[in-house]
Amino acid sequence: MNKKRIMKNNFENKMENLSTPNTDFVKHQEVLKIGLLNSRKSSRIGIIFILVPIVLIVTVYLKIKLLTQWDFFVNFEDFVSKQNQTGSVNWAHILLFVFPILAVIINLLSITHFYIDKKKKELIITLKYQIKNMIVLLVGAAMILGIFMYVLLLNKI
Secondary structure: OHHHHHHHHHHHHHHHHEEEEEEEHHHHHHHHHHHHHHHHHHEEEHHHHHHHHHHHHHHHHHHHHHHOHHHHHHHHHHHHHHHHHHHHOOOHHHHHHHHHHHHHHHHHHHHEEEEEEEEEEEEEEEEEOOOOHHHHHHHHHHHHHHHHHHHHHHHHO
């Protein structure tokens, strides 16, 4: 019985002397939860930024293949050609190249979270897997790459 009492006291002493775990990383999890709330909005914005150039590319393709004259597209072509003649902003470049870049940047920022632990001098990078954001990232990157390759091949020929 005395031996059990000694073991119990020894166990209590060990439990009292245990060090408590560090909870600094819990703050990072709170920051991560705040950032995740924005992933839905960023995927919706990214989808819009991706759909606008896709619709433009599809209408150009259909116009060329079907040899049709749509009023909307004829007016858009006139607007773009007038803008090119005056030397101002080329809206077609913005729609085709800048929108997908913005979609990729917005969605990359929404799934990537950075936390700097100054005490440990560490940079903690967290990537959250969100399927909509990943699809927008891949489609946007593919569009940027396709348009970039098209411009390179067009200038080479």
